[in-house]
Amino acid sequence: MSERLRVKKTYKLYVGGKFPRSESGRSYPVSSPDGTELANAALASRKDARDAVAAARKAQRPWAGQTAYLRGQILYRAAEMLEGRAGQFAEELADATGADPHDALGTVEAAIDRLVHYAGWTDKYTSVLGGANPVAGPYFNHTTPEPLGVVAVIAPQDDPLLGLVEAIAPAIATGNTVVVLASEAKPLPALSFGEVLATSDLPGGVVNLLSGKAAEVAPHLASHADVNGLDLTGADPELAASLEAAAAETLKVVRRPGKSGKALDLLRQWTEYKTVWHPAGMAAGAGGAY
Amino acid sequence: MFEYAPAPESVRPDIKEHYGLFIDGEFVDGQDVFKSVNPATEEVLFTVAEAGEADVARAVAAARRAQETVWGPMSGTERGKYLFRIARLLQERAREFAVAESLDNGKPIKETRDFDVPTAAQHFFYHAGWADKLSYAGLGADPKPLGVVGQVIPWNFPLLMLAWKIAPALACGNTVVLKPAETTPLTALMFAELCQEADLPAGVVNILPGAGAAGAAVVNSPVDKVAFTGSTAVGRAIAKAVAGSKKKVTLELGGKAANIVFDDAPIDQAVEGIVNGIFFNQGHVCCAGSRLLVQESVADDVLARLKERVSTLRVGDPLDKNTDIGAINSAEQLARITALTEAGRGEGADVWQPACDLPENGFWFRPTVFTGVQQSMRIAQEEIFGPVLSVLTFRTPDEAIAKANNTPYGLSAGVWTEKGSKILWAAERLRAGVVWANTFNQFDAASPFGGLKESGYGREGGRQGLEAYLDV
Numbered sequence: 001m002s003e004r005l006r007v008k009k010t011y012k013l014y015v016g017g018k019f020p021r022s023e024s025g026r027s028y029p030v031s032s033p034d035g036t037e038l039a040n041a042a043l044a045s046r047k048d049a050r051d052a053v054a055a056a057r058k059a060q061r062p063w064a065g066q067t068a069y070l071r072g073q074i075l076y077r078a079a080e081m082l083e084g085r086a087g088q089f090a091e092e093l094a095d096a097t098g099a100d101p102h103d104a105l106g107t108v109e110a111a112i113d114r115l116v117h118y119a120g121w122t123d124k125y126t127s128v129l130g131g132a133n134p135v136a137g138p139y140f141n142h143t144t145p146e147p148l149g150v151v152a153v154i155a156p157q158d159d160p161l162l163g164l165v166e167a168i169a170p171a172i173a174t175g176n177t178v179v180v181l182a183s184e185a186k187p188l189p190a191l192s193f194g195e196v197l198a199t200s201d202l203p204g205g206v207v208n209l210l211s212g213k214a215a216e217v218a219p220h221l222a223s224h225a226d227v228n229g230l231d232l233t234g235a236d237p238e239l240a241a242s243l244e245a246a247a248a249e250t251l252k253v254v255r256r257p258g259k260s261g262k263a264l265d266l267l268r269q270w271t272e273y274k275t276v277w278h279p280a281g282m283a284a285g286a287g288g289a290y
Numbered sequence: 291m292f293e294y295a296p297a298p299e300s301v302r303p304d305i306k307e308h309y310g311l312f313i314d315g316e317f318v319d320g321q322d323v324f325k326s327v328n329p330a331t332e333e334v335l336f337t338v339a340e341a342g343e344a345d346v347a348r349a350v351a352a353a354r355r356a357q358e359t360v361w362g363p364m365s366g367t368e369r370g371k372y373l374f375r376i377a378r379l380l381q382e383r384a385r386e387f388a389v390a391e392s393l394d395n396g397k398p399i400k401e402t403r404d405f406d407v408p409t410a411a412q413h414f415f416y417h418a419g420w421a422d423k424l425s426y427a428g429l430g431a432d433p434k435p436l437g438v439v440g441q442v443i444p445w446n447f448p449l450l451m452l453a454w455k456i457a458p459a460l461a462c463g464n465t466v467v468l469k470p471a472e473t474t475p476l477t478a479l480m481f482a483e484l485c486q487e488a489d490l491p492a493g494v495v496n497i498l499p500g501a502g503a504a505g506a507a508v509v510n511s512p513v514d515k516v517a518f519t520g521s522t523a524v525g526r527a528i529a530k531a532v533a534g535s536k537k538k539v540t541l542e543l544g545g546k547a548a549n550i551v552f553d554d555a556p557i558d559q560a561v562e563g564i565v566n567g568i569f570f571n572q573g574h575v576c577c578a579g580s581r582l583l584v585q586e587s588v589a590d591d592v593l594a595r596l597k598e599r600v601s602t603l604r605v606g607d608p609l610d611k612n613t614d615i616g617a618i619n620s621a622e623q624l625a626r627i628t629a630l631t632e633a634g635r636g637e638g639a640d641v642w643q644p645a646c647d648l649p650e651n652g653f654w655f656r657p658t659v660f661t662g663v664q665q666s667m668r669i670a671q672e673e674i675f676g677p678v679l680s681v682l683t684f685r686t687p688d689e690a691i692a693k694a695n696n697t698p699y700g701l702s703a704g705v706w707t708e709k710g711s712k713i714l715w716a717a718e719r720l721r722a723g724v725v726w727a728n729t730f731n732q733f734d735a736a737s738p739f740g741g742l743k744e745s746g747y748g749r750e751g752g753r754q755g756l757e758a759y760l761d762v
Contacts, residue, residue: 129754133734133736133752141737143737148742240534244534245534251529251743274725276717277724277729278713
């Protein structure tokens with residue numbers, strides 16, 4: 001009896017809830033640090049980036065319009081799905097980074113716990129960051145954080161799963177949608193993470209994952225007029241500076257490499273404050289037209 | 291209509307013939323000298339030193355030394371007491387500052403007296419109280435200042451914008467180098483004198499008058515943070531200039547706010563709000579309600595009442611207590627307003643202006659209402675920054691929101707309706723940092739102000755405004 005032939009996975013992009021190849025038809029070989037060839041990953045093009053932004057934009061308002069409770073449950077569901085596939089991810093992570101398999105499992109568990117942490121933030125950050133303002137006049141005045149919109153992320157290069165989760169979770173917890181350029185040399189855990197999200201009831205387009213070359217794809221995201229925020233965590237200093245300059249043209253909110261990774265700072269990074277005023281007090285109560 | 295006898299303000303502030311740069315606690319010479327003109331008369335009010343790159347470098351060095359040796363190490367309680375003292379001095383000298391502001395800027399005395407100066411004092415009083423409570427701001431257990439802050443402010447609210455910039459910066463333990471606008475340096479220089487009077491340590495506040503080149507020098511100097519209020523074009527240039535550096539930036543830029551009047555709005559109040567929204571401060575307001583979106587079914591009624599009301603506005607001497615609309619701040623701004631208004635006529639919108647006499651000298655523009663405006667017209671897209679209102683209509687609430695959000699800007703918006711649920715529905719959908727419901731153009735030190743999209747990023751005022759001046 002011959003040995004069974006293993007069915008290998010084709011690593012594709014995750015855009016708009018689907019798993020397409022690059023429209024360019026290109027792919028690139030991905031190896032582990034010791035040179036073992038692991039797989040071919042799709043090599044995303046400018047067109048893929050634009051498709052991903054379009055999918056993220058389409059998904060943003062409905063996603064932000066969901067209740068915070070539901071967004072929290074979906075993030076928690078993603079943690080459940082990742083827990084169920086922890087072994088697979090530990091293996092992929094060990095292959096990608098050369099880490100000891102036991103350490104890799106620890107990293108996967110940290111990523112699961114991070115998802116759980118942000119699942120619990122969705123219905124709390126509004127109270128923590130916003131509030132009522134005691135203005136010096138007869139007005140009801142309150143401030144609430146709202147999602148920035150579409151955030152493009154250059155994911156960390158050397159932390160392909162936990163770093164990815166840390167970039168994605170706070171952005172989507174607050175109602176943003178994201179287009180993520182995965183670690184260029186270690187994209188496979190990110191592309192598999194798309195499968196976790198796809199089975200977590202996360203609406204298509206909320207998270208879009210691209211693999212490819214940062215220097216090729218990122219400039220298109222930085223200059224795209226329909227992108228509101230740019231996370232440069234995974235960009236090298238030279239690329240980060242040029243991307244920040246490109247983002248200045250449309251006044252995007254930019255997170256520079258090395259900025260604080262504390263949860264509340266990240267939640268604040270991708271939100272905008274909206275302040276609403278309304279007359280109150282005597283004029284309103286006295287039957288005035290207000 | 292009533293006739294009004296002139297009621298000119300009688301107090302005259304002690305304006306010097308010449309002002310220097312304020313660096314390290316003293317007034318010093320700059321690289322050049324320029325004139326500041328009263329826009330209501332075109333008369334020269336005083337001359338002032340212009341800061342060059344070397345002056346900026348000296349000011350930043352003084353601010354650095356003051357931050358590291360005096361202001362940074364000082365307890366929050368003591369810093370707060372200096373700011374309370376400044377607030378009190380501003381209140382004491384309020385009338386003097388109000389008249390000076392009207393002379394240098396051209397805005398009516400009733401606005402400087404009742405809004406600009408008292409609100410500026412409130413900003414210092416409010417932020418004074420934060421200085422020893424920063425650990426309660428939700429920004430960490432012991433948040434640190436950024437260091438030296440470079441600030442560039444516009445000419446439309448000279449003293450108030452100074453207060454919005456300096457008060458939170460100082461409360462958080464930073465020192466500042468501030469460049470006031472070229473056409474309106476007076477109250478900033480009077481504020482420098484007030485800092486001396488308050489015994490504020492030398493170098494904590496530095497004031498460098500000048501034009502765009504001086505502003506660029508501040509942005510490019512070794513400051514830790516840049517705070518800017520002004521045009522979107524300059525905001526873009528600043529964002530590019532700091533790219534790749536460690537400088538933090540907040541930008542408060544242009545706007546093209548929609549003021550939405552639904553068919554169930556309280557019409558008389560809405561008309562007052564529309565007038566306040568676009569004619570307050572000659573329309574030189576980044577958050578001005580420059581696009582009126584009125585529901586088709588009430589458009590004729592609203593426009594008739596609006597024109598009647600605008601006909602009663604008094605345009606003229608900024609120092610007359612009855613004046614509603616003062617002088618346009620500069621010949622350059624008048625030219626821009628005129629050009630955009632001509633573009634509106636050229637593109638086929640219907641223009642209406644009340645009959646009113648304008649003074650012979652100075653820079654003036656009649657309140658102007660454009661009807662039949664299409665979204666593609668320049669007067670519906672570009673910030674005019676003058677007393678010019680563009681009126682568009684809509685049929686459904688969804689259409690109102692779509693039109694309101696159809697702009698690269700996102701600073702403010704107005705909603706007029708008696709239905710509470712409709713207000714909240716609209717406020718949630720409007721892409722703007724500030725939404726005024728059944729009111730307009732309200733500001734307060736405790737209320738964060740700032741925009742989205744190409745109106746910039748960062749907030750000023752409130753607990754959220756402290757984020758801009760702390761290392762978080």
